[in-house]
Amino acid sequence: MTAAPAFTAELHGVSRRFGAATALDDISIVIRPGVMSGLVGPDGAGKTTLIRLLAGLLDPTAGRVTVFGQPATRADRARVGYMPQRFGLYEDLSVIENLRLYANLRGVVARDQARRFDDLLRLTDLTGFQQRLAGRLSGGMKQKLGLACALVQTPDLLLLDEPGVGVDPVSRRELWRMVQNLTGAGIAVLWSTAYLDEAEKCDEVFLLSEGRLLHAGPPGDLTADVAGRVFGLRSPGQGRRRLLAQLMDRDDIRDATIQGGSLRLLMQPGAAPPEAAIPARPRFEDAFVDRLGGGPGGTSALAETYPLIPETGAPVIEAQGLSKRFGAFIAADNIRFDVPRGEIFGLLGPNGAGKSTTFKMLCGLLTPSSGTGRVAGHDLHHARAAARQSLGYMAQKFSLYGDLSVRQNLNFFAGVYGLHGRARRDKIAQMTDIFHLGPYLRQNAGALPLGFKQRLSLACAVMHAPPVLFLDEPTSGVDPIVRREFWSHINGLVQKGVTVLVTTHFMEEAEYCDRIQVIYRAAPIALGTPDSLKSDAAARTGDPDPTLQDAFISLIEDHDARRARTGDAA
């Protein structure tokens, strides 16, 4: 018997340039069978380029890409499962038609197909949706179908390009379990992700930044760097946002974040923690931020110039029995909550649960079937256009004008919100300064790095100093440093009395909220502070220290279990 090679795929001294830009610079890694390898790094680090090189869809500029002992472009494609970022599904074909297509393309013989489809559909929980068009599936379901299509012929190498983007934690966890079972069967898996909690669970992690490999090895190696430097600071209560800003500005603290009612600190090597700080278990994110040079400062220049929003005593955002029906389908059912001035209110829920619908009804993009929503006292769907002046809006995906320059975008939004002449010039100069947009003013907004796109979006949303901000997954896909900077601004604004409504899939973001409304199957199922949601979960599951993600998942599972019971009873 010949000895099997120790690795499935290898990159040796690989570089890849696109024109003048270097996407990958001298990367050497090996991918082993039976090992779950994580590929992490901020947006633009070169993750997709690396995966495409392995799939044989790109030629390296320099170096060697080997798969199954062959150059990747000539490797046996039947043995490679590849799930591209957008899943590669035909949206106008049904679930089963997509599966059948990929089965036939990958040479699965007809008599094996039915059994294989049964297994995959059961595994992905799609059995009931076989006839549905792929375009009408929720994000999480699309992603699982994408995986099923990549697995239709059990591959030896599975390449997954950011399968978790825009997908809720429940679906992400299910997907994770499915893939993990595969590594048990000896498959080599490369999983690219922006979620650091996922990276933490990998057997091996490749950390990329700006095309260079910062780390390769078990995630524990990286977290070992920060061992003994991570602390929790419990319950400073309402003053936690101000305290956070102070801590982030300190030189002896490398990184600080909000965890519900508490703070999480990463100290400089050798620095002593503040009093009352309790050691905490290091996470991959701590190590990641440490490797990238530590978190940003905590003082928001934006907030310093922001006018103080006066207290009126009335709730700023009100949802009064909001419901939305599309034909027979109920997208949102009797959602009600109030958000007082100066609060960050989070909407959480699995894909398709109705949180986007609620969000859109409140900011006037959708007409409710019944109920009313009010923002700063106006029902935005009926109020005159001027009432929308009180709203700042940041959409989930970059939705400014990509083919206009940064300055033209700023000019446009300033003009639309009624700033003119000197006031506009001053405001734009100020925003340019705060968000460090100076070098990019003449560049097309669409060509900016993701972090700067996101800064520009925020700048355009707050230029007119609105008392209310609507943020739809505001930091999806950006790296932790940029996310911290973003939330420093939001924290600062909230202290000036700004009210914030945010939807998110990132638990790191949810931790910043004062209160969270969990929406599932179109209905509200829980409302509380992050800490109370966690303690409820602790009481329910017996886990003494659940993360917010654990709490969220247990809420969903508990709800499903109860539904199943009442369903059985009926």
Place this chain on the structure above:
Amino acid sequence: MMAGRLWAVIVKELWAILRDPRARIILILPPLMQLFVLGFATTLEVRNTVIGIYDRDGGAWSIELAQRIAASPNVAATLPIFSAADMRRALDRQQVIGVVSIADGFSADLAAGRGAEVQGVFDGRKSNAAQIVAGYLGTIVADLGAELQVRAAPTASVVTHWFNPNLQYLWFTMPGLVVIITTISGLGLTSQTVARERELGSFDQLMVSPLRVPEILIGKVVPPVLVGVVNASIYMILISQVFGVPLTGSVPFFYGALLLYLLALGGVGLLVSSLSQTQQQAFLGMFLVAVPAILLSGYASPVENMPPWLRLVTEADPTKHFLIVSEGVFLKNMPLWDLWSNTWPLAVIAVVTLGASAALFRARME
């Protein structure tokens, strides 16, 4: 406030079409190329034809006739035909557009002072060209006959072509192409705008801003109107200075009508765009509107030739009205009253389509 917001929208829309240097070229260059290529290509004149001569007579007069046909400026060459089968084959395969068949005894008849008939057989597949060629040849034959007359005919016609004394086809195509090309580029630009914002996601961003629907729509209409005015001005100068087509009528009135026409096009384009979910749908919708608008305008074939009910339909076609204005201003020095009677329908169409797209735009916010 309102003026400031409107200004911001107009500036943004202008940048959206002008920022990319390639886009700037696309706005000007292809229409200009269309003007040149189509200006010369879309002619209903018939030139450079090949005529078959089936001469069974072989006498002096038949040879004279064949030579006169070969010398005609519209005939590139003649092809001798020797049998009926030859004739059939030449026509079948379109080697000739027609055959002049001269019967035995033709010269003898003429010499004897008797009248004679010449048969012409033409390719009816190209009924229009065939008809025109038949006309040319008929004149040649009649001229030959006239020379043989002892006494001049008692009556005659004196023909004058007003507005275009030499019936130059270019004088007809050029003022028409100004309209056609303005139509294609105007519809092309406006029909994409809303669908594009919807696809790129900036539509929601607009909807949550304090902008009002009329402000958004005006912002979207102004840049294509400006582009249209600039392009039409270039064509106007080219047509009158380079191609020598006379510009006889009121230029200010032309600009007034052009403005209304561009607004009407903007209304139609926005209507298509608001009805479309994607840019692809907008493109196909634009196509479904532009092709009938052009074919019903009277440019490809006269409106008089259409059935009466369809002529009624053409009244709703802004292209038809503006084509009459353009022709009138260029060639006919048309009086203002006649121009006006073809201009007010443009205003009506503009108001209706812009109003409808505003209503649709509001409804689509749902």
Place this chain on the structure above:
Amino acid sequence: MTARRFPALLVKESQQILRDPSAILIAFVLPVVLLFLFGVAVSLDIRQVKIGVALQDDSPAGLSLALAYRNSRWFDVTAGRDMAGLKPDLVAGRIRGIVVIPQDFGARLQAPDRQAAIQIVTDGAQPNTAAFVAGYADGVRAQWERDWAGDAGQTVAAPIALVPRFWFNPELTSRDFLIPGSIAIVMAMIGTLLTALVVAREWERGTMEAMMATPVAMAELLASKVLPYFVLGLGSVALCTALAVGAFGVPFRGSVLGLMALSAAFLVPALGQGLLISAVTKNQFVASQIALLLGFLPSMMLSGFLFEIPSMPPVIQAITYAVPARYLVPSLQTVFSVGDIWPMFWRAIGSLLLFGAVFFGLAIRVTRRRVA
């Protein structure tokens, strides 16, 4: 392996066509619209032109000539007093010509050595109609002159006349050649525009990337795009032909085999062009613009369908040689109006296949199994 892959791709493509509204629109709605427009709206047949006749002579001869115009099947006559009175109508386009029978017409006709001349004025802004008016108005006069002389017992020396006959289309219905021509446009739309759109869509939505990561051969992938649209194109031709013959009464004198052979040959370069455009642009919007500019417009304007190629300037005539529709249109008109003229068809088919080979060759060269 291939035995399963290729049919699977075909099935997928067919399912997508059936569910894609733009495919249905281009393949079935657009042809009906175009056929309708060319069958009903666009007519180059001049039937009855409105003219004004100003009769200034009250002699019997003048009256009789005016009546001859009124009775002519070519004209729809408005009576007027003089040129000045009719001029505004001509300027406004309400009439296309003016015939003036002058005061001394009858008197001059009686005088043996004098010629009685009428005046014909046309609207030169519409050169085609103007030429028609001039020719036929003079013809009415000449015919009237013979009749008048005959009635008066005089004999005029018989002139020579050309007696035209029009083969294949004796009634000279322009519809009979416009509709077959528009079928070529329909095929250009399906072949070039639709194919460019669907392939560009695969690039845009990232499914092309997923396909390339499977064991599918690029040739299979391209072939699976071409074959369904080839069938769709032929289906659309069949629909158009049925409509042309059934609804518009266009004669069909050739064979279905001839029609299908020509159509099939034309779809090869059209599809090749579509593939090439999408492979280069990878973007639906740009692809559609280019398909319009390079596929639709030349097929419409430079194929000899609406405008005579020999009448164009040499430079533009040279361009027409690069337009595949140029080779198809005459044969298509022939298969409808004349019958199967195979020597003509073979040459057309040969040229079309040559173009197809070039386009496909380029498309295969450009489409590589790489994403960037």
